Each structure stands twice: as C-alpha cells, then as structure tokens.
Amino acid sequence: xxxxxxxxxxxxxxxxxxxxxxxxxxxxxxxxxxxxxxxxxxxxxxxxxxxxxxxxxxxxxxxxxxxxxxxxxxxxxxxxxxxxxxxxxxxxxxxxxxxxxxxxxxxxxx
Amino acid sequence: xxxxxxxxxxxxxxxxxxxxxxxxxxxxxxxxxxxxxxxxxxxxxxxxxxxxxxxxxxxxxxxxxxxxxxxxxxxxxxxxxxxxxxxxxxxxxxxxxxxxxxxxxxxxxx
Numbered sequence: 001x002x003x004x005x006x007x008x009x010x011x012x013x014x015x016x017x018x019x020x021x022x023x024x025x026x027x028x029x030x031x032x033x034x035x036x037x038x039x040x041x042x043x044x045x046x047x048x049x050x051x052x053x054x055x056x057x058x059x060x061x062x063x064x065x066x067x068x069x070x071x072x073x074x075x076x077x078x079x080x081x082x083x084x085x086x087x088x089x090x091x092x093x094x095x096x097x098x099x100x101x102x103x104x105x106x107x108x109x110x
Numbered sequence: 111x112x113x114x115x116x117x118x119x120x121x122x123x124x125x126x127x128x129x130x131x132x133x134x135x136x137x138x139x140x141x142x143x144x145x146x147x148x149x150x151x152x153x154x155x156x157x158x159x160x161x162x163x164x165x166x167x168x169x170x171x172x173x174x175x176x177x178x179x180x181x182x183x184x185x186x187x188x189x190x191x192x193x194x195x196x197x198x199x200x201x202x203x204x205x206x207x208x209x210x211x212x213x214x215x216x217x218x219x220x
Contacts, residue, residue, distance in 0.1 A: 004176020004191040006183060009166065028190040030213045031141075031164045035188075054141045056119065056209050058168070066114020073116060078145075080138040081114040099166050101211045103140045 009035035025109040034100040038091035046088040060096035119145035135219040144210040148201035156198040163191040170206035
C-alpha cells in the first residue's frame with residue numbers, strides 16, 4: 001500500500017465477544033486496532049491467544065489480570081500482554097473503554 | 111514472558127522528536143506503544159520508516175497526511191500507516207495527544 005488509512009473507531013468491524021463487551025476492529029498488515037467497550041461490571045473471561053496484545057484504557061476503569069500481574073487500570077494506563085499469557089478483564093462500576101492492539105492481526109476480528 | 115506488564119504512559123521512555131512533540135514509549139516483543147503529545151501547531155515533519163504504524167487520537171486534533179491521504183483527525187479517529195509510507199502530522203490550535211503503535215518495535219524509542 002502506498003497510502004495511509006483513516007477511520008473513526010465506529011467504522012471498524014463490530015463484534016460482541018462476551019456479554020456487555022463489544023469491539024470495533026480495524027487492521028493493517030501486521031497491526032490490528034480494536035476499540036473495546038465494556039459495560040459496567042462486564043467481564044472478559046480468562047483466555048489466551050498467540051497474538052501479542054497491548055493497549056491503553058481510554059475511559060472508565062477495569063481490573064486487568066495478566067499472568068501473575070493484577071491491577072486496576074484507569075485512563076492513560078498501558079498494558080502489554082505477551083502472546084500465550086492468560087488474561088482477564090473486569091470492568092468496574094463505571095464501565096471501561098480501551099484501545100487494544102494485536103500483532104499479528106486477529107483474523108477472527110476482521 | 112509469563113506475565114503482563116502494566117504502567118502509566120508517563121513511565122515510558124521519554125523522547126522529544128521534533129520541537130513541541132514529545133513521546134513516552136513502552137515496548138513488548140513485537141509491539142511498541144508511544145503516547146505522543148503535540149503542542150499547539152507543532153509539526154511532525156514528513157518522514158517514513160519501515161515500521162507499520164497505527165493509532166488513535168486521544169484528545170485535541172491534528173491534520174494527518176499519509177501518502178496520498180489527508181484528514182483532520184479528532185478523538186476516537188484511527189490511523190493505519192503502512193511501513194515505508196511518508197507521513198506528516200500538524201497539530202491544530204488546541205494541540206493533540208495520540209496513542210501510536212509500531213510493529214516491529216522502534217529501537218530508537220527504547
């Protein structure tokens with residue numbers, strides 16, 4: 001490709017991955033962005049995938065558990081989760097919005 | 111690694127890459143997050159790199175030019191810039207904060 005691509009997160013491919021957990025995903029060649037919205041107290045159940053995952057909490061807050069690390073993350077907090085590490089996310093009472101990034105692209109979110 | 115890593119963006123490695131353009135970077139194995147702050151009217155001059163770059167505007171606004179595409183991006187807008195594509199960013203009057211992501215990791219931002 002010889003050019004960049006711009007879009008609003010609402011234009012991404014929509015998926016509901018757990019009750020109260022929706023995302024909008026957009027992919028490049030090696031990177032995928034996923035704008036994730038968790039309703040209050042929604043849970044991303046413990047899971048793992050070979051893809052490396054990183055991101056930032058945009059609004060609200062959630063308890064992130066990744067391997068042996070656990071922390072409540074708030075806006076501006078970053079997370080880096082190696083491929084294969086089991087992780088779980090539990091939104092607190094206000095819900096949570098985060099921008100996730102994956103490498104390689106998650107084909108299941110296209 | 112068997113665990114995740116959590117940090118506030120202010121804990122990342124600090125770099126000033128152009129006048130009025132500062133970033134804080136944190137890397138995983140294949141992904142790098144870079145929290146970039148552009149002061150009002152600051153400019154990321156046209157440049158390119160082999161790394162694929164993507165991200166989202168967090169606050170403020172800026173004119174993004176990537177190859178033949180050009181658009182003013184605001185909070186919640188995403189960008190995906192293939193490796194090798196020349197790009198430039200010009201913050202508007204309110205300045206701009208964006209979360210950049212790179213693959214592979216930019217060794218110059220560690």
